[in-house]
Amino acid sequence: MKFVSGSVYHGFKLLKKKKISEVNSTGLIFEHEKSGARLSALSNSDDNKVFSISFRTPPYNDTGLPHILEHSVLCGSRKFKSKEPFVELIKGSLSTFVNAMTFSDKTMYPVASRNEKDFFNLMDVYLDAVLYPNIHLKPEILMQEGWHYELDTPDSPLSYKGVVYNEMKGAYSSPERILSKEIQKSLFPDNAYGFDSGGDPEAIPTLTLAEFRRFHRTYYHPSNSYIFLYGNGDLDKQLGFINDNYLKDYDRISLDSRISMQKEFGSIEIIREYPVPQSADTAGKAFLSLNWLVGKPLSSEFYIAFDILRSMLLDTPGAPLKEALIKSGLGKDVMGQFEEGLLQNYFSVIVKYSDEHRKDEFRKIVNDTLKKMVKDGIDRELVAACINRKEFELREAEGHGLPKGLHYNFMMMDSWLHEGDPFANLSFSRNFRKIRKALTSDYFEKLIKKYLLSSRHSTLLVMKPEKGLLEKNQAALSAALTQHKETLSRIDLEKLTAETARLKQLQSTPDEAGALETIPLLSLSDIDRKITEIPLTVIDLNSVQVLKHGIFTSGIAYLNLYFDSSVVREEQIPYLGLLSGLLTKISTKSNHYSQLTKKINTHTGGVSFFPESYPERNTDSIYFPKFLVKAKALVAEFPELLKILGEIMLESDFSDGDRLLEVIREIKSRLEMRIPMEGHLYSWRRVRSYYSQYGKYEELVKGISFYQFIADLEKNFEKKSDSLKKILSGIFRTLFSRQALVASITSDESDCGNLIAELSGLCEKLPDTSAAKQNYRFDLTVENEGLMTQSQVQFVAKGYNYRQLGLDYSGNLAVLKTIVGLDHLWNKVRVQGGAYGAHIIVGREGNLSFGSYRDPNLSETLKIYDETGDYLRGFNPDRREMTKYIIGTIGHLDSQITPSAKADASDRNYLCRVTNEDLQRERDEILSTGMEDIRKMAGVFDKLTGKKCLCVLGNESRIEKEGNLFGKKSRVFE
Numbered sequence: 001m002k003f004v005s006g007s008v009y010h011g012f013k014l015l016k017k018k019k020i021s022e023v024n025s026t027g028l029i030f031e032h033e034k035s036g037a038r039l040s041a042l043s044n045s046d047d048n049k050v051f052s053i054s055f056r057t058p059p060y061n062d063t064g065l066p067h068i069l070e071h072s073v074l075c076g077s078r079k080f081k082s083k084e085p086f087v088e089l090i091k092g093s094l095s096t097f098v099n100a101m102t103f104s105d106k107t108m109y110p111v112a113s114r115n116e117k118d119f120f121n122l123m124d125v126y127l128d129a130v131l132y133p134n135i136h137l138k139p140e141i142l143m144q145e146g147w148h149y150e151l152d153t154p155d156s157p158l159s160y161k162g163v164v165y166n167e168m169k170g171a172y173s174s175p176e177r178i179l180s181k182e183i184q185k186s187l188f189p190d191n192a193y194g195f196d197s198g199g200d201p202e203a204i205p206t207l208t209l210a211e212f213r214r215f216h217r218t219y220y221h222p223s224n225s226y227i228f229l230y231g232n233g234d235l236d237k238q239l240g241f242i243n244d245n246y247l248k249d250y251d252r253i254s255l256d257s258r259i260s261m262q263k264e265f266g267s268i269e270i271i272r273e274y275p276v277p278q279s280a281d282t283a284g285k286a287f288l289s290l291n292w293l294v295g296k297p298l299s300s301e302f303y304i305a306f307d308i309l310r311s312m313l314l315d316t317p318g319a320p321l322k323e324a325l326i327k328s329g330l331g332k333d334v335m336g337q338f339e340e341g342l343l344q345n346y347f348s349v350i351v352k353y354s355d356e357h358r359k360d361e362f363r364k365i366v367n368d369t370l371k372k373m374v375k376d377g378i379d380r381e382l383v384a385a386c387i388n389r390k391e392f393e394l395r396e397a398e399g400h401g402l403p404k405g406l407h408y409n410f411m412m413m414d415s416w417l418h419e420g421d422p423f424a425n426l427s428f429s430r431n432f433r434k435i436r437k438a439l440t441s442d443y444f445e446k447l448i449k450k451y452l453l454s455s456r457h458s459t460l461l462v463m464k465p466e467k468g469l470l471e472k473n474q475a476a477l478s479a480a481l482t483q484h485k486e487t488l489s490r491i492d493l494e495k496l497t498a499e500t501a502r503l504k505q506l507q508s509t510p511d512e513a514g515a516l517e518t519i520p521l522l523s524l525s526d527i528d529r530k531i532t533e534i535p536l537t538v539i540d541l542n543s544v545q546v547l548k549h550g551i552f553t554s555g556i557a558y559l560n561l562y563f564d565s566s567v568v569r570e571e572q573i574p575y576l577g578l579l580s581g582l583l584t585k586i587s588t589k590s591n592h593y594s595q596l597t598k599k600i601n602t603h604t605g606g607v608s609f610f611p612e613s614y615p616e617r618n619t620d621s622i623y624f625p626k627f628l629v630k631a632k633a634l635v636a637e638f639p640e641l642l643k644i645l646g647e648i649m650l651e652s653d654f655s656d657g658d659r660l661l662e663v664i665r666e667i668k669s670r671l672e673m674r675i676p677m678e679g680h681l682y683s684w685r686r687v688r689s690y691y692s693q694y695g696k697y698e699e700l701v702k703g704i705s706f707y708q709f710i711a712d713l714e715k716n717f718e719k720k721s722d723s724l725k726k727i728l729s730g731i732f733r734t735l736f737s738r739q740a741l742v743a744s745i746t747s748d749e750s751d752c753g754n755l756i757a758e759l760s761g762l763c764e765k766l767p768d769t770s771a772a773k774q775n776y777r778f779d780l781t782v783e784n785e786g787l788m789t790q791s792q793v794q795f796v797a798k799g800y801n802y803r804q805l806g807l808d809y810s811g812n813l814a815v816l817k818t819i820v821g822l823d824h825l826w827n828k829v830r831v832q833g834g835a836y837g838a839h840i841i842v843g844r845e846g847n848l849s850f851g852s853y854r855d856p857n858l859s860e861t862l863k864i865y866d867e868t869g870d871y872l873r874g875f876n877p878d879r880r881e882m883t884k885y886i887i888g889t890i891g892h893l894d895s896q897i898t899p900s901a902k903a904d905a906s907d908r909n910y911l912c913r914v915t916n917e918d919l920q921r922e923r924d925e926i927l928s929t930g931m932e933d934i935r936k937m938a939g940v941f942d943k944l945t946g947k948k949c950l951c952v953l954g955n956e957s958r959i960e961k962e963g964n965l966f967g968k969k970s971r972v973f974e
Helices: 065-072 085-091 116-131 140-145 163-171 175-187 209-219 235-245 300-315 320-327 356-376 380-396 404-416 429-440 443-453 469-486 490-508 574-582 593-603 635-651 657-677 679-688 693-702 704-715 717-735 749-765 811-832 859-866 868-873 879-893 899-911 916-927 931-935 938-947 956-961
Strands: 012-020 025-032 038-043 049-056 095-098 106-113 148-150 159-161 225-231 266-276 286-294 333-339 345-354 457-467 537-541 544-550 556-564 606-615 623-634 741-747 785-789 794-801 837-842 847-853 950-955 968-971
Touching (some): 025 235, 038 235, 038 404, 049 116, 049 404, 065 106, 065 163, 085 095, 085 116, 085 811, 085 879, 106 116, 116 235, 140 148, 140 163, 140 490, 175 286, 175 333, 175 457, 225 235, 225 404, 286 443, 300 320, 300 333, 300 345, 300 380, 300 404, 300 429, 300 443, 320 333, 320 345, 320 356, 333 657, 345 657, 356 457, 380 429, 380 593, 490 811, 537 749, 556 635, 556 749, 556 899, 574 623, 574 657, 574 693, 574 704, 574 717, 593 635, 606 693, 623 635, 623 899, 635 749, 657 679, 657 704, 657 717, 679 693, 679 704, 679 785, 679 794, 679 837, 679 847, 679 950, 704 717, 741 749, 741 899, 794 859, 811 847, 811 868, 811 879, 811 916, 859 868, 868 931, 868 938, 950 956, 956 968
Parallel strands (some): 038 225, 266 457, 544 741, 785 968
Antiparallel strands (some): 012 025, 049 106, 148 159, 286 345, 333 345, 537 544, 556 623, 556 741, 606 623, 794 847, 794 950, 837 847
16 A cells, blocks of 8 residues: 555554665654554565554652553453453464563563464554553552562561562662662763662552552553554554554543753762672672763764764773773773663763772773873774674664564664654664764764763762672661551551452452453464474585575575584583683784774674584483584675684684683673573573583583683682683684584575585685594582572572473473463462562473572472472363463464574574474474373473472572572572
């Protein structure tokens, strides 16, 4: 259908139409005349359709009101009566993305699907959720998702419970998260950005029901909405659906939700604290950050340019400002942050693990380095490299598993939310033309001088460690709750007890059948019964197997190189994890690491190294350890990419001990950031290492064991330096062999032949040596560990290998995973237990793991895992419910959405010896799964319970309190 500017379509007036070549789309901007809703669309050939509705939601305190509301509107609505329409939708959808997210000034509700019927179902549920939620009818929703007083009997201790409350307790367990909040608060003391839209756990319990409901009535109106559509869908039909079912019932209102501008206040210094254990050495544990308010609101050129400057100054190995700070010995890690999504942008330079008294030295080094860069000029090769890398990133629009359309939606919202042109940040070619003038001018030097050196609005923030602060805060919270309880009458206590009981009763009561039937559902006839085969041709290239994937990639070539790493001796396995972090960050015989980085960023879209392992499809005792090289470049730059890879794999130099220590410190620092934020992954890996050969290997190269290895290397570097260099050099010479290589190339079919011919040149340069393969046989011990941190919550893992318990893999297990994860665990661990999340992982090789995320509980969650067998015995769905679980399982299987993700999945199947016949058999088994197939697996879970393999990562006092569960307890961090 042809849309004409000025015309009205289903109540939407077309205000602007524009061809946006950078995203291969036609952009259309509409306004809904009756309701005042804004709508932008990107019409193109992408079959992965995206819809989102967003609202500007400026916080005015730290209660996390926007965040709690984001959770709460998805707990039932006018049309969809289920308590959890969001989860019911996931159970039975072919969606490629379903989520909701809260930002500092907006809340977004995006969904995506390739199936048109499913896409309209998703739109329907989300629109009804945000505009007609049950929060105005059911106070228990705020209690569950936000916070409530928990009191089981009048004589029980009083406590706080709530999903967001526990989520943010977990978030505030990370020093980096606390620092990020304090940076933003320091720069914006007078407007909405000074508050934490996610919620401060200390403030969340001050949120009232009236305030909660008033915020929704105020801001969740179409006049304050931003609707986005993307893909090859029928836009006219979509507009008609949104108008006829929702917007026609709303009249435009006057609503000013704009963010006020923060006034400049000069320069100030602030000191804050973060918790460390009583036993910790606090020397050298401070964070120092310099922060500036920068930029012009809604300048799309500046939006790109300052992010490039951040990369130039701080991101890349050898970046001038990062290098100056590291070489000064001021700290052990340096990071940069450019927050570009706000009305006013800000930029931060952060030094991790320093000392409070060095703050003036920190400021001086930063200012002196920036002044020198302005005076002497920035290295033009560095400028060109960082510009090229940013342009590649924008054109590729991949990463984090997000649909391409959602990447564009995020970019649009950064200007659209503040009355700017929605398409300004997408039309980036003209901006790059301007920015490339920096190659022959002082473009970036002027940015440094104007916004950093001549800043009229900056803060110096010191965050120092305080021993026992967590315990002190927990004691204060306990005392406050006790004191509050003492002010309550017996009638008040009985009322709280009744409210707690009523909430638990509602949470444990299943939805009525009629409520579930309101959730739209596809039928099995909507499902393609055949697997979608990813193009794969196996080619022999002079004894190197090449996996060719002819897939449309928009002119990008993706290259994976899988080197057999079983040539590494067992005691040296952790060095593979270290090697992956060193390569590209150390010099080669031809180039200093800073020059190497410039070459990578100039000619490629990125080069990375990873230790990986691929279990044989039917067992975890046979697996294939690999050292994976992932690289990508425009097809025209592929020869240069191969030259760079050859240099790294043949010439990397491990002789510079100072540089090795710098990178080791950075690896350690980043692990200490990830472990508290991704504790579920680390506890899963740890528990699998108790009973699985494959799991033990993964733990040694990626898990807590690897962190301990790195921490020991840093602590004893001087003593171990010489042996470290020898070991790394030996592994390096052994690893990159032509005999040990499987390669994978993904690009447009027409380009693949030339790319493979180019690859042959690299293969010929690799040594044709064949080192002896090791047969790793680890001594496995069930340790049942309590891994203690300064976290306020837990990550609770338990598991075993189901094949060792007598069960083979089938598609029935994939359906069971959907059922247990989205019903049993969701209801018991998240809804009733208050954890932010709970999951079950079922691997084809036999490993099965339970895990919770930001969980206030410990033994209670383990008990829920142990009740899975009973749950399965009582599993009694009707045909509709069973269909839902099957469709949701298929949707998960079909979720690969990008060319590189498809190729990675195909490579993994090939290396694990999983054939298309296996995949088709699995799909057939999923589609034919019945109730009895699920119920008959209950006995395996009973056996798993008896194995008592568990690992908990989390709060020290909670682990100590329940110490009888553990065979071993230890602190993760010093």
